[in-house]
Amino acid sequence: MQRVSSFAAHESGTLYLVPTPIGNLGDMTQRAIDTLQAVDLIAAEDTRNTQKLLNRFDIATKQISFHEHNTQARIPELLARLQEGQNIAQLSDAGMPSISDPGKELVHAAIEVGVPVVPLPGPNAGLTALIASGLVPQPFLFYGFLPRKQGEQRTALEALNNERATMIFYESPFRVAKTLTMMQTVFGDRQAVLARELTKKFEEFLRGTLSELAAAMSEEARGEFVILVAGAPDEPLQAPDLPLKAQVEAAIATGARPNDAIKTVAKRNGVKKQVVYNAYHELDEGDAQ
CATH class of the missing domain: 3.40.1010.10 (Tetrapyrrole methylase, N-terminal domain)
Known part of the structure; x- marks a missing residue:
């Protein structure tokens, strides 16, 4: 000691x-x-x-x-x-x-x-964003910057999928839209907050679902971002309205490999991977045997 x-x-x-x-x-x-x-x-x-x-x-x-x-x-x-x-x-x-x-x-x-x-105590972007986010402030998990490569980023997010605490991430303006889309693919369409340019003249908070925030960032973003994502709910999220095939295609569009996308969609919807595989490849049970 x-x-x-x-x-x-x-x-x-x-x-x-x-x-x-x-x-x-x-x-x-x-x-x-x-x-x-x-x-x-x-x-x-x-x-x-x-x-x-x-x-x-x-x-x-x-x-x-x-x-x-x-x-x-x-x-x-x-x-x-x-x-x-x-x-x-x-x-x-x-x-x-x-x-x-x-x-x-x-x-x-x-x-x-x-x-x-x-x-010495002092300014911190993550905590500054958290207390004004409107999300549950305690407990929270500070992650910081996610890996830049899509495969590594997906793996990191999947490891956090069942985390109950509010999660805090940092991201650059060049990757924030893609990161939000990947988060939606892995986490589902959770509540989230984007804090931009904290303490500066153009400080702003965007509050909504991950899909709404990703759409808002579809154009070229500017400034430094803190992303806050609500933790996993106590009860499983309802399955998305999109058909299973469309969910897989949306995941692949973000850079996921087909097998990884099928696994994520199956977990999100609470069904077996084979069910999602069949839906994606438009197979019936007889074709799969």
């Missing part, structure tokens, strides 16, 4: 995890400003973006780049500085570090050598 008091005297320095605004600079906390002014070094995901933030709050602390492409090379250097007694603030471009951005590796390395890790 390891016990580390965050604010006791230590021979080493301290690693501070500092959240930054997800859009509105007014969300920068005074504690975050004071911490960035006081530390010896800032490890930033993108030093150019961070410099704009530092300029806004008159912070002159030196920066060093720390991103997904140099993580392993930087960690020994940052650890050495911490063990020499320097205090370092680690931050991502927006929101909480270590969630969907680099940082968790440095946190793990610091913990391994007994360096105190002090998190």
Whole structure:
């Protein structure tokens, strides 16, 4: 067991995890400003973006780049500085570090050598969207970004199909429509919410079914998105109105392989895969034997 008091005297320095605004600079906390002014070094995901933030709050602390492409090379250097007694603030471009951005590796390395890790509370897109979504806020499951490849994405969603908690995902504007369509294929037409451009001038919430949201995103989308999907219902959903063959064809249209589409449709409708197979291939029981 390891016990580390965050604010006791230590021979080493301290690693501070500092959240930054997800859009509105007014969300920068005074504690975050004071911490960035006081530390010896800032490890930033993108030093150019961070410099704009530092300029806004008159912070002159030196920066060093720390991103997904140099993580392993930087960690020994940052650890050495911490063990020499320097205090370092680690931050991502927006929101909480270590969630969907680099940082968790440095946190793990610091913990391994007994360096105190002090998190600061602050902006987080997932929780900000959740409390205004209108969906059940507790329990919730934060997933973050789904795999980009359709097959891997489908597999990930199928593993979540029976999850009862409200689910939170991040998605880029370039993939949000396809992701919503895939979610509808796997989950059925559940209630969902799209939160776009949180804390910014064009912030908006789209609330409806997955099919409605997918249709709304059929044109080129803009902005950063949080997708929130209602958890699996206590009772199975009623089977969709579409015939089994049409459901399979709709799933295939999203990139699913025929066998996977048949399996998903069978599960959604509570019937055997052979029934769906026969319907898709327009076979009667005699033809299938």
